[in-house]
Amino acid sequence: MKFSPLVDDLIQSLRCLPGVGPKSAQRMAFQLLERERKAGQKLASALASAMSDVGHCTACRTFTEETHCPICASSRRGHSDLICVVETPADVLAIEAGGHFSGRYFVLLGHLSPLDGVGPDELGLSLLAQHLAGGEVSELILATNPTVEGDATAHYIADMAKKHNIKVSRIAHGVPVGGELEYVDSTTLALSFNGRLPI
Amino acid sequence: MKFSPLVDDLIQSLRCLPGVGPKSAQRMAFQLLERERKAGQKLASALASAMSDVGHCTACRTFTEETHCPICASSRRGHSDLICVVETPADVLAIEAGGHFSGRYFVLLGHLSPLDGVGPDELGLSLLAQHLAGGEVSELILATNPTVEGDATAHYIADMAKKHNIKVSRIAHGVPVGGELEYVDSTTLALSFNGRLPI
Structure with missing residues (x-):
């Protein structure tokens, strides 16, 4: 003592x-x-x-003490047919801070990691499958982190979306704005070349 | 929100x-x-x-929910006639971790700083004066930090102790063990020369 x-x-x-x-x-x-x-x-x-x-939102799994989180409960979101899949509630906040996305979210609260015992059930993917089957979703945007686990999770969910014939995309990975090419790692550079867009 | x-x-x-x-x-x-x-x-x-x-120990002012903190309440401390004056409870912990001091403490919970409204009353110096007047203290060891405010506080308390004819000392400031002279600042070096001991 x-x-x-x-x-x-x-x-x-x-x-x-x-x-x-x-x-x-x-x-x-x-x-x-x-x-x-x-x-x-x-x-x-x-x-x-x-x-x-505090429990989880029954629609998007983020933390809330209500049945639906403020975003899911809002009737003022422009594109409620878009669902953005993120790993954590903090990611939701980062995207909301930008203010350029007006769809809904789905929070995995983790990523696929079989060694840690995190499988599709732990990420609530059956709930996501219900959303996809519901017919109200026009596009699924995958915004999992660009890590090995995040990539694996994105691929798994993309396969799910394809089964339901729903358009699926992944956010672009490349050189960040304000960054200098010289200091960007080679994998990111390679991704930025693969993801190049016509202008 | x-x-x-x-x-x-x-x-x-x-x-x-x-x-x-x-x-x-x-x-x-x-x-x-x-x-x-x-x-x-x-x-x-x-x-x-x-x-x-949690309130303050009525003897040494450190944090405790009892009337006396474990150190003040202990009957197994060897030198209960020594009082070491420190600025914070964390300082007590640092000295106790060494295990070389077996006296009691007095915790100021700050240092004299008139601009911030911290005077002798805020540091409980009247309580310390009572200890000094009680006749049970043989030596007061000042272990305030070697900062401008800590120095001022030490001088103020030293004057108090002298009024009560109680021996007062300040812990040594100098080159820390394991430190290299080359990297020690000049003020510390000057203090280490002033505080040199015969061997």
Whole structure:
């Protein structure tokens, strides 16, 4: 026991946060105790209610405490016949920040990774298949990460979409805007050549 | 609103932690929601009880939910007539980790900083004066940080101790063990020359 039980317990509990080691946990605990008791109490209640009440959107699988997330529930989305498949809720946020996509999302909450026990069931692909069979989807846009697992997941889902005769596409991978060719890795360069568009 | 209210609220609340910006807060929230609901619930209850119950040790001012912290309450400390004055509870931990000091501590929870409104009262120096007047203290060891504010605080407390005719010393500042002279800054080198000991 380094401090008194409650303080020790707080420091130990803070370590469940990603990227928080023993020193950071200690710093966080002391800062909260010293200067931010109210914010700490607010965090405690926000955590407690989020942990117990937040579930998944029944349409797109993102996190929400309602049946449908705000995006799925919105009637103001322009292209509700487009579904963009992403790996995480953070990806949804990144795409929404751009504001150029007005369709709906489907959040896999992971990628196919048989070694970690993540198969089609864990990614909710049967729910996606229901959407595809429903006849309201005109195009499936795959925005999984350009990693080995993300690629495998994209191919698996593309096969599913083809079975339902639904148009399927993958977002372009290439040189990022503002990037310099000189510093772009060769695989990305190769992808940017393969994905070239006529102008 | 980016996500549903509870998730947004959690992300916003996590930002009260030091060093946590919008992206990290989002990452923490998703990790807790996705994989660590139990740890999140435990953190919520640890936070709630620490924020409401943890106060200050009536003897040394460190954080504890009891009247006395484990160190002040311990009867097995060898030199209870020595008091080491430090700025933060983390400093206590650093010194305890060494295991070479067996006296008691006095935690200032800050340093003199008139511009920020931190004066002797905020540092609990009247409580320290009571200890000094109590006649049980044989030596006061000042271990405030070697910064401008830490130095000022040390001088202020040294004057207090001299008024009570109590021996007062400051921990040595110099070249750290394992450090190389070449890379030590000139102020530290100057301190290490001033603080040289006969061998």
